[in-house]
Amino acid sequence: MSVSPELRDADAAFLARIEAMLGKGGVAPAEPRYLEEPRGRYIGRAAAVLRPSGTAEVQEIVRACAEARVALVPYSGGTGLVGGQVMAEGPLPVLLSTERMHAVRDIDLIDDVLVAEAGVILADAQAAAREAGRLFPLSLASEGSARIGGLLATNAGGVNVVRYGNARALCLGIEAVMADGSLLSDLTRLHKNNMGFDLRDLLIGSEGTLGIICAASLKLFPAPVETATGWIALDTPARALELFGLARERLGSAIEAFELVGAQGIAFLGEKLPGVTVPKSAATPWYVLAEVADGAGSDVPARFEAMLAEALERGTIEDVLIAQNVAQRAAFWTVREQIPEANRLIGSISSHDISVPRSRLVEFIERGGAAIHAIDPSLRINCFGHIGDGNLHYNVFPPAGRSRDDFEPVRGRVKEAVHDLAHALGGSVSAEHGIGRLKTGDMTRYADPGRLAAMQAIKRALDPRGILNPGAVLP
Incomplete structure (x- = not known):
């Protein structure tokens, strides 16, 4: 979905109102570290960074944004690789950082559940589980800075998916603030619960476009001996x-x-x-x-x-x-x-997070190499990833001594070749990194029309004013 024409800039009067709500430390300048995504493809804009200390303050912020029609971009650990945390165009938004919401609220060794706020760093959640004699198995390279809310919002994967599943499979319940400021309070510890629609699974992977995840009840496992x-x-x-x-x-x-x-x-x-x-x-x-x-x-x-x-x-x-x-x-x-x-x-020309059925992995690697070298035989391919679940990071680089900028004219062709092949082999062009703003065009090109129409209808229903992370996920 495009950014709503009814959205307005977050002006000084709006920020003053928010600062009065949150108090000292609740509003911070939009420093460069909040506005740059790791690969340097996007530089965002924001009037300020809002730093709530709890779910009630998130509710106040969202209500104020809905009333003033100000865009709200959720910011977790800033490690996302598809531009979902940076908004480069449109009316001036505010960022909502969960960094002050970092409490592990509970660990229950009978239910084997850890209840964590959205701003808990993954490594800290792992450590809390370990100290209790349990394992929280989500593990990835950015675990020292990635936060629970963002990991759930993007349905992160990592190296242990082959045994434990993605972030979605590790979450029993969610506490979230919806686009009107209302609270979805569902920190269940149940493994079986068939009371209607699964709103937890709807919010996981939605990248902050349907609601703001504030806390989650997470599954723990016996620590391996x-x-x-x-x-x-x-x-x-x-x-x-x-x-x-x-x-x-x-x-x-x-x-x-x-x-x-x-x-x-x-x-x-x-x-x-x-x-x-x-x-x-x-x-x-x-x-x-x-x-x-x-x-x-x-x-x-x-x-x-x-x-x-x-x-x-x-x-x-x-x-x-x-x-x-x-x-x-x-x-x-x-x-x-x-x-x-x-x-x-080194700087990639184009990076790809694809998945294909394991039965097609070898074909993808062979045909992918041929397709890339047909564009330019000097290009270097670094293919690595989670072969147990069919997820490859298939990244294309310039030859030694050259810059990725030298190959900007072929970047689109490289991406299209890789994504077309993954799609043709029954795969996905977004295995574990999400869609963000980088891949909204891919949603149009590859998503089933019925699926896309349903997603757009859900977005309109849950965020009718279009204030939550506008421009992300949906084309």
């Missing part, structure tokens, strides 16, 4: 899928993560982050970082080693290093987690 992590060298993505199939047969639900890493990603680390220690395995075109975990007595490490020995004997893999201690495990994961940072430092 036995863990094993392997850095595995192999020749092709087909071999990686073969290994995943064998691992599922031998280890079942103990598989927590199964990450594909290309040699180009390793080369980028050497180019931009030489301090990152890469495991000294055989040099192959592809690698897998696999982790398995389970409870006491599961004998997971021995079963993992036996599975890998079988894979070596079959010729599925070329080499493997198994982490011998916590430090080595952390070093393996540092390699995977620093690849996005190396990508950022």
Whole structure:
């Protein structure tokens, strides 16, 4: 949906009214850190950053914005990669930051639930669960700054989706403020609740366009006692899928993560982050970082080693290093987690967060490479991601010594080639990062018309004045 022509600038009088509501510290200048998204593709605008300390203050802010017809852009950790947190055009909005709403309200070890406010940083939620002897399994590279509200609003994925699911699967209930300032109070701890429409699932993944998530009840799991992590060298993505199939047969639900890493990603680390220690395995075109975990007595490490020995004997893999201690495990994961940072430092021409059925992954990688090199054979492709759930980060870079700006004329063709292929193979052009403002055109091009019409109708019904994150998600 386009920005409503009835929206107005957030002027001095409006900000004075909000400041009177929130008091000292509740209104802050719109500093650059709030207005720049990580890839530098968008620079936003805002009259101010509103910093409520609780849900009641969010309600007051939303009511005031609805009355004055001022656009409200939710801001969580600022780590989103599709421009959903920055509004570059239209009437001057305000940002609503959840950074002061950072309480873990409750941890219940009978229900296995952690109730967290929207501004809780993911790493802090993980730590709170760990201190209670439990696991909150959502894990991704930006967990030191990403916040719970934004993670739910974008339905974040991460490395453990293969076992635990996306953010949506980890949330039992939500507290949210709707576009008229009313409160949706549904912090349920129930695993079964069929009382009508699931408004929790409607708000999760809506990127702040339907309501402002203020708190959530999150699922906890038993903390794993036995863990094993392997850095595995192999020749092709087909071999990686073969290994995943064998691992599922031998280890079942103990598989927590199964990450594909290309040699180009390793080369980028050497180019931009030489301090990152890469495991000294055989040099192959592809690698897998696999982790398995389970409870006491599961004998997971021995079963993992036996599975890998079988894979070596079959010729599925070329080499493997198994982490011998916590430090080595952390070093393996540092390699995977620093690849996005190396990508950022090099500067991609076009980055893609796609998913396809696992049965089409190999075809996508083969055909994708051919399509990109037909545009320009000098382009470099860094393909990596969560092969266990079919989600690849397929990013295209200039050759060494050239800038992404040199290739701006072909950026649209690169994106279209990758997205057209993912769509043709029954996949999605947004696997875990959301739509934001970057991919609204893709919604028009690829979304089922009936689905898109239903989404637009829901937006009109729940946000008739169009004040919540206008211009995001819907074209």
